[in-house]
Amino acid sequence: MRRTFINHLTELAKENKNIFLLVGDVGYNVVEKFKNYFPDRFLNVGVAEQNMTSIAAGLASEGYHVFTYSIANFPTFRCAEQIRNDVDYHNLPVTVVSVGGGVGYGNLGYSHHAIQDYGLMRMMPNFKIASPGDLNEVKSVLNYLTKNPQPSYLRLGINNEHKYTVNKKNIIPGKWYPLSLNKGHENVVLSTGTSLKWVMNNIERFKNKDIFTLPIWGMSEKKKQRSIASKFSSIITVEDHLYDCGFGSWLIESLQISGTNRKIQSLALPIETTNMVSSEENILKKMKTYN
Amino acid sequence: MSNKVIKKLANKIRLDLLKMIFNSKSSHIASCLSIVDLLAVLYGKKIIKFNPNKPYLSDRDIFILSKGHAAAALYAVLANVGYFSKRKLLEYGSDNSNFMAHASHKVPGVEFSTGSLGHGLPIACGLAVAKKRKKLSNYIYVINSDGEMAEGSNWEAILFASHHKLDNLILIIDYNKLQSFDSVENTLGIEPMKDKFLSFGWNVYEIDGHNYKSIEQVLLTCKSSKGKPKCIIANTLKGKGISFMENKVEWHYKNPNKIEFDQAVKELIL
Structure with missing residues (x-):
């Protein structure tokens, strides 16, 4: 990268x-x-x-x-x-x-x-x-x-030399981008950052789910999330970051601000990983689901 | 502008900031008073190239008050040289005003907001590099406090400025020897300050920071010397101009009561 x-x-x-x-x-x-x-x-x-x-x-x-x-x-x-x-x-x-x-x-x-x-x-x-x-x-x-x-x-990311997504000409902050392999499922995975590589390496975990990326986000992009999220039945966020104050909690806050209660699970790193010294692959094996 | 007129300007600034701090019941009056004469010469003698009618003209020198807690002194000098009406100074420290008690870039003529120490000099390094890369001949001036020199970020910038020969950068240290809790000497001794700057590759000058002639002369020398960044160690008196505030630690925070205010006004009007 x-x-x-x-x-x-x-x-x-x-x-x-x-x-x-x-x-x-x-x-x-x-x-x-x-x-x-x-x-x-x-x-x-x-x-x-x-x-x-x-x-x-x-x-x-x-x-x-x-x-x-x-x-x-x-x-x-x-x-x-x-x-x-x-x-x-x-x-x-x-x-x-x-x-x-x-x-x-x-x-x-x-x-x-x-x-x-x-x-x-x-x-x-x-x-x-x-x-x-x-x-x-x-x-x-x-x-x-x-x-x-x-x-x-x-x-x-440091170990990610892949091309999973299509070229986007004029990217829009706050917007979710589908992967081309998506089939129109109502249950989706939303990844940001280089954790997309982990999603693709573990794609069997996400059968019957579409994969989206959110490449540009931040405090100013929270308001847009309600209308996007409302299109889906369930959302699993993925990040190579601690759950606390991370990407999944940003999305939950975004939807709470707008009053939407949608089923969101987050896959993120647990606190135990702060004591791990190992390869990226091994540390990411500890990814935990937060409901 | 003669030194007599500069003296009058300095006195007006002192009176203005006294009223601002008294009305808003805010702190740092002594920190403001120690830099008034430096500011009066910088702006009054037009050592700094500025135009109050066009504050953001690209061909201007840039001044950063890194010791942002002395904002009242900066706002007062800016009002006195025409950036905005002196009536605006009455807003100082009031709710929802841009004239906050630490330097605010929302006030015309204030280039950067400060208030956390150790930011002004590193920013000035970026400005100095930009002016050089764009082949502009403007100068960047910064006033740091002496206690502020304990911030490590300053020393990162001091290394950087000499390595890159930022001779368009002029740092003035308000060396009033007192910080918020005690003397500099008792807190974290900075001496020998001159030797420190010399060994870091700067040109260093020591002056009486209340002598208008010395201030003007050293600034003109700094502007004409090439090849190195310049540091002026300005020996000052914290609280200068109001006798009972001079060289007293408590006036870093203390706000004058009505009796003290009246006495201070009397001293400044005399």
């Missing part, structure tokens, strides 16, 4: 002269392409994520659309207040990019497990959360974000 991200960002930056990439001393053998094309719109700020995020706010206030790029929790939790005060409150076009969303860096340990990041980024009123499920969605959400520069979070 990260290579697709950099390649596509580089392509977009050829036309869009405002795109600026900051990296927090990560991206070896990945980000060089952008750096070589656009040395004037690239900076490695060093291992200093608080500074990186505030620098992004400063650059953005001068007209750039800034991407801050780092791993797991470093561009989010480490600099949460800079995101809140400097980017979100000033409504500046900064896209925070995290590589290794979920447990893609499973064996590297808890410091590298981004399993509470939705919870943090969901609390930012102006932020859109872009969590692509595959390579096609990486391109689609980037197209949207660069056409609509705004505070945003782009969560990339």
Whole structure:
């Protein structure tokens, strides 16, 4: 996903002269392409994520659309207040990019497990959360974000080089997108982010259900959910994130706000996984159903 | 503008902020008073390139008050140089007003909202890079408090600014030696501050932060010197201008009562 991200960002930056990439001393053998094309719109700020995020706010206030790029929790939790005060409150076009969303860096340990990041980024009123499920969605959400520069979070998986979804020309935030294999079932699975890979690897669990993705969501997209959800009899949300403050609970809150009581189950990571150091595949075996 | 006129401007700012803080029963009066003379020179002598009629003109210098708790001083100077009517200052600290008690970007002339310390200098680094990349010759000014220098994010920015030779960045440290609870020395000693900045690769200047001539001269020197970011350590007196507030920790938070207010007005009018 990260290579697709950099390649596509580089392509977009050829036309869009405002795109600026900051990296927090990560991206070896990945980000060089952008750096070589656009040395004037690239900076490695060093291992200093608080500074990186505030620098992004400063650059953005001068007209750039800034991407801050780092791993797991470093561009989010480490600099949460800079995101809140400097980017979100000033409504500046900064896209925070995290590589290794979920447990893609499973064996590297808890410091590298981004399993509470939705919870943090969901609390930012102006932020859109872009969590692509595959390579096609990486391109689609980037197209949207660069056409609509705004505070945003782009969560990339590390072990997902698949194409499950169809290309979407003009992606709409808050909208659910069906997979082409869907048969028109009333019972559906709604996945966001790279957990789509887990859904596809466990597709036998979801017989007689259609699969949807929700690639762009966030606080501002809650109101749209009622009319979409009302079309289905039951919904199972899927995320590679702790259940608490995650994607499933966002959907439940969204429907509660609008007064809809719909049967929702959530598949998410239980608390026990915070003590696991293992491969992504093994950690995701612990996915638990929350009713 | 002569230094006599700057003195009058500084006095007006002090009177304005005193009234604002007294009326709203808010804190940080001493933190405001220590930077008034710096602000009076920056804006009164037009060291900062600004146009109150076109506050968002792209060809402008940018000022960030990183010690956002001194917002009353900033609002007062902005009103006195024409960004908005002085009547607006009466809104300070009242319900639903943009003139909140920490610097707010919703007030014309305030570039960034601050209030949590350690944000202004890193933002200024981004602005300074942007100006350089766009080949604009504007300067970025930041005022930090001395206690604020304990925030680690400042030191990330101090490293960054010298590495990238951000000579369009001018940091002024309001070195009044007192923070909210005790002296800086007793809390987390910062000395030798000058040596710290020198070793980080900055140009450093030490001045009396209440001497108009020194303030003007050092700012002009900063603007003309090339190759390094600049730090001005401005030795100031917390509470400057109101005798019973000077160099007293409690006036970081305390709000003057009517008797104290009247006495302060008398001192400022004399």
